Amino acid sequence: MTLLSTIKKPQDLKQYSSKELYYIAKDIREKILSTVSVNGGHLASNLGVVELTLAIHSTFNSPVDKIIWDVGHQAYAHKLLTGRQEVFDTIRQYGGISGYPVIEENVHDCFGAGHSTTSLSAALGMAIERDLAKRNNHIIAIIGDGSLTGGMAWEALNNIGHLQKKVIIIINDNQMSISPNIGSISRYLNGLRTAPMYEDIKRNTVTALEKIPLIGKGLSKTIERLKNSLKYFMINGIVFEELGFTYIGSIDGHDIEAMQIALQQAAISRAPVIIHCVTKKGYGCDYALKSPDVYHGIAPFNVKTGELLKARKVKTFSQVFGESLVDLAEKDKRITAVTAAMTSGVGLQRFAKVHSNRFFDVAIAEQHAVTLAAGMAAAGLKPVVAIYSTFFQRAFDQILHDVALQNLPVIFAVDRAGLVGHDGATHHGVFDLSYMKMIPGMTIMAPCNGAELTEMLRFAVEQDNPVSIRYPRGSSEIFTKQQNSWPLELGKSEIICTGREVVIWAIGNMVAVAYQCAQQLQEEQISATVVNSRFLKPFDTELLKKLASSSRLIVSLEDNVIEGGIGETIAIELVRNNINTPFIPLGIPDKFVSHGNIGLLRKELGLDSKTICQQIKAELAR
């Protein structure tokens, strides 16, 4: 029996000394390693916050006190301490617990996340409610130095500092975003961490803090007496102090006792507090510590060596994108590449090296990335902004107001479009066709394989208007049966195979599924035409009209929500052109899709070839 197994709820931690908490830390690390090595998931970030999580839960009283994790990818220890040990091995699996905090999953997950830089605003919202209700519970937000580069964090700091609402903000500074953190905020934190007087200040103040008997009433005089020593801290965190916060730091986030003392001090402060704690991503595991970027989010691996269990053989869409852009930028010196803290995720590592003066990683700042690109385009450059579909959602107004309204030739490389699998609802990229399509002047494309992505990029660079190209996670060789190939023509779709009874009009990675359906139907003497839509906008209405008039059924297939996607587009075109051929729109229904293996999710949604064929046959039989 491990000590960890005695913890059924966070309050159970209070019976243990800080020395014993280190044994629990060891148990937690083992559990995280053994589980993530099988399920895949976020490793390095979680290993880095084990002691910090223990310090928080042993000091505060969740769920009365609210603990908010920014991004939420680092909440595994939190899950293990809040009643989820028994189901922890189901994490990120279909039907299992989520890899992120989810309000409906557990009472200790007081605010869900997956996208970065939301915790401080949410914390302030909760603090406002608490004060209106005249309660005195604590609200604690934990935000990484990477997430602190997001604009929303500074909007919230501005607001919290102004309202002077009591919120405890823990900056978990590990000098890393997914890759090493960048930017002047990171430089500032680095300065604080390495301030020359830091060790002395810490020692003096910790000695003073140790004299505090208990948290509670009657301590305000003690605090007053401590003010002088705290001033030293404040001098270090002058920017935060000027914003209206008490700054405590920097503290070693792996030192449970030091963190507990800092948290107790924060608890009795009247002002909002920032605790700056320093941790190491991957702490306690050699390979993760050595390459925290590689082990940030990782597929199943050998727990002893850290080696991936399945080596990737084929190129991903992201790799094809990155390589194609390097080549295009060789010829066209106007091309720049912009990413928001996802250089490697979107495949731009080589571009960053080869065309370093035209590569811009702006940190977790999707809105800024888009308007930065708008500025570049207005000045004559050809920016390509590569961001995951789900994170582009952040920049909707920038895409609309700063780019499209001015008809600027910015290329949006929309990576991880469609279902992404184990990261779940916060990360599925199933809305971009809809939010891009409603924007006037936007050209929208989706390749069915890597070769087509290369062509689409080349085509996009030649356009004088905003262009969005969406492509999925994973292999770029999902479909190899293209017929008439190139060149691309604006707004023209491609016929993959022809049949008499049914037209399956698919877009992007669903072309592969449509083709599978056609083959399966063929076995039952039902012949199908498969269309690779290529463009959603402009849409190939002429081809639709032609095919609709000679077939019994039209089916659209997309891994975007049907609302606003290709299904809705076809429905409108059919109505506009007075065509009454029966039509079935297939895609993501009007709900948030959970996490798990993509094959299982597709089955659940009726988007696997077997279920699609059954629907087609049922409709044709009517």
Ligand SMILES: Cc1ncc(C[n+]2csc(CCOP(=O)(O)OP(=O)(O)O)c2C)c(N)n1
């Ligand atoms: C809006 C948004 N953009 C990008 C991401 C992808 N992402 C997930 S974690 C992460 C790095 C976060 O760094 P930090 O907050 O310092 O946490 P750490 O992993 O270092 O603990 C990024 C960029 C995201 N989750 N949300």
